[in-house]
Amino acid sequence: MIPDLKYKDGGLIPAIIQDVNNNEVLMLAYMDRTALQKTIETRRTHFWSRSRQRYWMKGETSGNVQIVKEILYDCDEDALLIKVEQVGKGACHTGNRTCFYRRIDL
Amino acid sequence: MIPDLKYKDGGLIPAIIQDVNNNEVLMLAYMDRTALQKTIETRRTHFWSRSRQRYWMKGETSGNVQIVKEILYDCDEDALLIKVEQVGKGACHTGNRTCFYRRIDL
Numbered sequence: 001m002i003p004d005l006k007y008k009d010g011g012l013i014p015a016i017i018q019d020v021n022n023n024e025v026l027m028l029a030y031m032d033r034t035a036l037q038k039t040i041e042t043r044r045t046h047f048w049s050r051s052r053q054r055y056w057m058k059g060e061t062s063g064n065v066q067i068v069k070e071i072l073y074d075c076d077e078d079a080l081l082i083k084v085e086q087v088g089k090g091a092c093h094t095g096n097r098t099c100f101y102r103r104i105d106l
Numbered sequence: 107m108i109p110d111l112k113y114k115d116g117g118l119i120p121a122i123i124q125d126v127n128n129n130e131v132l133m134l135a136y137m138d139r140t141a142l143q144k145t146i147e148t149r150r151t152h153f154w155s156r157s158r159q160r161y162w163m164k165g166e167t168s169g170n171v172q173i174v175k176e177i178l179y180d181c182d183e184d185a186l187l188i189k190v191e192q193v194g195k196g197a198c199h200t201g202n203r204t205c206f207y208r209r210i211d212l
Contacts, residue, residue: 002210009115016122016131023129025122028185040212071212074205075198079134081206092181099180100187104108106146106177 002040006078007032012048013080017058017091020069020083026091027099029058031080043068045082064088108146112184113138118154119186123164123197126175126189132197133205135164137186149174151188170194 007013012030019026029047031039035055038046045058045066059065066084073080090097113119118136125132135153137145141161144152151164151172165171172190179186196203 003208014120014134016134018131023131025124025129025131025187028120028122028180040210043212068212071210072206073208073210074134075200075202075207076205079205081131094181096181099182099185100178101181102109102179104146104177104179106149106174 002033002036003073003077005036005073005080006076008078010050012050013078015045015047015080015082017045017066018081018083019086021085024098025100026066026084026086026097036080039068039082040071045084058091059087062088062093064090066091108139108142109179109183111142111179111186112182114184116156118156119184121151121153121186121188123151123172124187124189125192127191130204131206132172132190132192132203142186145174145188146177151190164197165193168194168199170196172197 011032015031017026032048035046035048065087070083092099117138121137123132138154141152171193176189198205
């Protein structure tokens with residue numbers, strides 16, 4: 001059963017996607033209730049694209065799907081942490097393994 | 107120098123906070139430009155609280171501050187990943203080490 005989560009900002013909840021094997025954070029994207037339901041049912045991550053205004057399955061064109069191993073939610077019930085097996089070269093459309101490949105100088 | 111990031115939803119960008127030592131995802135919170143600037147300058151995480159409408163430094167009351175080790179940003183420039191040394195027992199106000207301590211049944 002899906003817990004009662006807080007969907008804000010147009011019915012969306014942020015989902016952090018983490019590699020279940022090495023704990024690398026791969027990406028952050030947004031789900032609504034339907035995308036979360038699809039994710040649970042298919043064990044593949046589904047998101048709502050704010051820019052394209054449609055659902056998308058990660059890897060639907062690249063083949064780099066994400067096999068869902070664990071879904072966690074936070075104390076405030078307004079964020080998800082999804083641990084996945086990343087298929088293929090990586091999560092990022094740039095070809096990098098993670099979308100977080102650039103650093104701010106400290 | 108801070109790159110040109112995309113601040114959405116009221117000038118905010120989500121920041122994933124990750125333990126630099128074991129790669130555990132500890133929490134997700136929101137920053138605006140000022141909070142990010144404070145975070146860089148002080149090497150302590152600062153956020154904008156949407157519910158309280160004010161800036162807060164993580165650990166300002168509990169003492170469980172987060173010492174910033176690395177700040178990354180994603181390909182879309184609309185999310186941050188901040189690696190920290192978590193001081194004290196943990197990041198969550200519930201006493202848990204991570205805010206993501208509950209699981210959705212698959």
